[in-house]
Amino acid sequence: MYGLLTVWRKPFYFAPLAPGDRFINLTLSAESGNTTAMKCYTHKDTEAVAVCVHCGRALCAVCAAPSQSGRLVCSPACAAASKEMEESIASTRHKANRSARVNAYFCFGLGAIFVVSAVAMYFDIQSWPLSIFIGASGLGLCLAGMGFNRVAKRNTERGAT
Numbered sequence: 001m002y003g004l005l006t007v008w009r010k011p012f013y014f015a016p017l018a019p020g021d022r023f024i025n026l027t028l029s030a031e032s033g034n035t036t037a038m039k040c041y042t043h044k045d046t047e048a049v050a051v052c053v054h055c056g057r058a059l060c061a062v063c064a065a066p067s068q069s070g071r072l073v074c075s076p077a078c079a080a081a082s083k084e085m086e087e088s089i090a091s092t093r094h095k096a097n098r099s100a101r102v103n104a105y106f107c108f109g110l111g112a113i114f115v116v117s118a119v120a121m122y123f124d125i126q127s128w129p130l131s132i133f134i135g136a137s138g139l140g141l142c143l144a145g146m147g148f149n150r151v152a153k154r155n156t157e158r159g160a161t
């Protein structure tokens with residue numbers, strides 16, 4: 001069961017941490033100190049306003065150019081590389097999103113079967129402990145399904161298909 005869960009959860013943990021993701025960029029710029037205190041890589045006297053999302057060079061307002069998706073890059077080469085990375089992130093998100101949706105249906109389906117079995121079991125063999133146990137498992141699965149559903153919904157809001 002543990003192994004199965006690990007495999008299930010993998011896409012969610014790894015998708016937001018893909019290289020070049022906004023999350024990483026934020027962490028990196030936070031670690032390297034206040035970006036506004038840095039100087040532009042090309043214009044040593046000008047204060048940097050951004051950092052290239054691909055190579056990490058400090059950029060001033062003149063040097064920073066938005067990539068296709070609006071992220072700031074230093075050169076067309078970095079724009080192309082960043083675009084490639086964004087596409088791979090989008091496909092990773094898509095996969096994570098799809099698996100979250102599948103997990104949601106799976107948990108809801110199994111949960112519903114468990115709850116129905118619990119009710120049927122009570123009427124059939126009048127065993128309270130067993131039907132409570134199975135009913136609780138079923139409700140747990142439904143909650144897990146809701147969690148997966150929320151992940152899928154959040155991913156959709158973030159632009160995944």
Ligand SMILES: [Zn+2]
Nearest residue numbers: 052055074078
């Ligand atoms: Zn660059």
Ligand SMILES: [Zn+2]
Nearest residue numbers: 040043060063
């Ligand atoms: Zn500059």
